[in-house]
Amino acid sequence: MTTRKRKETVAWRKSVQGRRAIGIFVTFALLLPLGIAFILPFIVMVSTALKPLNQVFAFPPRLIPETVQWENFADGWYGYGYVNFTTCTWNSLKITVNNIIGNIVSCTLAAYAFARLKARGKNFFFAIVLATMLLPNEALVVPQYVLFNRFGWLDTHLPLMVPPWFGWPFFIFLLRQFFLTIPEELVDAAKIDGAGHARILLQIFIPLSKPALATLAIFAFIGNWNNFFGPLLYLRTPDVQTLPVCLVQYQGAYGNTEWHLMMAVATIAVIPVLIIFIFGQRYFVEGIATTGVKG
């Protein structure tokens, strides 16, 4: 009896359905715990943000707070005299919005040129776009600091807000790849109607490229909102600080870090990114896949 049953099990395991079922089981057995692990930092952040200070240090650690202390958010926001979160948030928002617009304008123009215009020297310049695409800004920060110092731009938002108006190789590449997929016939038809390149760009390419532009805007939003290196380097006075720098100032501001308040403001800082990500994650996936491996 049992041997027959075992034989049946073995046969089932080797069958197509059996293999498929085992595959699904193994997949979920890995997907689920990994998914929980990936969300855990956020759960820790939010649950700490909701606890009273004495429960933060309780052992064993509890993910669900015993008592929920909503005041932490307000206390954190207004908590420290010299760290003004309203100002920091406003500064972050201003820089981020400016940089998204600047990137879109400058990169759209360059991407259109590289995708659709014929010119001598084009391949040479495009090779430079590709060569600089992987170069992180960190490697150039020392001389840029000198440059902006010369311009008298230190402790202003200009070192952060001006360069985005002058293109970004990764975005130029991303948009160019998208522009290449727009059918040539549309451009030809517009040309017959007497449209110039500015009109073709504005009336055909931009409306057709909403997904690519959304991708660009999302990348730019996240990159600028999270940018820490630049503001830390160029900004000094509290009035011009951005959110990430404000958060760090919380760390051990009075010798002892008030974890519950710091996590409350950290949660507030992460929320815009979460919202953008949830609504835009489709664009993320497409944008990265395009730049990585279209071929």
Add this chain to the structure above:
Amino acid sequence: MFRRLTKPISPSAKREERIFYLFILPWLIGLVVFSIGPVFGMLGLSFTDWRISLDDLQFIGLDNYAKLFDDPIFWTSVGNTLYIVVGRVVFGVSFALLLAILLNQRVAGIAFFRAVYYLPTVTAGVAVALVWIWIFNPRLGILNYTLKQIGIQGPPWIFSKTWVKPSLILMSMFSVGPIMIILLAGLQGVPKELYESAEIDGAGNWAKFRNVTLPMLSPVLFFVIIISVVSSFQNFTEIRVMTEGGPGESSNVLIWYLWENAFIFLQLGIAAAVAWIMFVVLMLLTGAQFWVGRRWVYYEADTG
């Protein structure tokens, strides 16, 4: 190129060319002012005794480089950077590949898991780095508490010289989102027929992975390895927020060494030398990337 420049062309082509240069002008100005200019400025400054003011510079030849190579902390930071680079390539890329393979399965809810796995990448910043200090807390943190539940005495993580680098590598494995997506796109690009013929030959899952997936994926793998090496040079936020190069010098990586010399010790000539070395390494990596992988990154590069 120069021969072609002298070739006569029609007026309309000339007009198009003018528009081309007009359109790329903002990028071109930015390239010269914010990238190429600084790169060469940096090279020049690395040969001077520059400290704070630019007014009274002395040319000191290769002294900065000599000083740099004599500084044991520089070599420590090179070693630390290499450690983290290797760790992120070995563990980060294989982990990203595992995630990509999981996300490539045809099961329900895949889009949800893809979003969840990508999430820590977009929120990687100061806020989450602060959370990780708390997660890594040896006594009260959730990580060691979880380990204790399964009977493992957790290490002191970022608070110990031996564990700080593995901790940073572990943390970076949570933000492998982009390379996971690139690998996933690569997996989806492997022709189905190859798997089918492998199945006809009686290949099991491992054999299919070893003989079909990996070879077909190798150019993409190379690309993501380059990306993860480059991003290992940028891990400033975690270092600044979580360790400040410590304990001791055990998490002092090149970007931190550069930052300390430039903006804390005000040894700007030395910082320029470090930056120049970093720049050359990154350019070599980019070069290697194009040399090996022009096949899949250049796509329709010659259109138009």
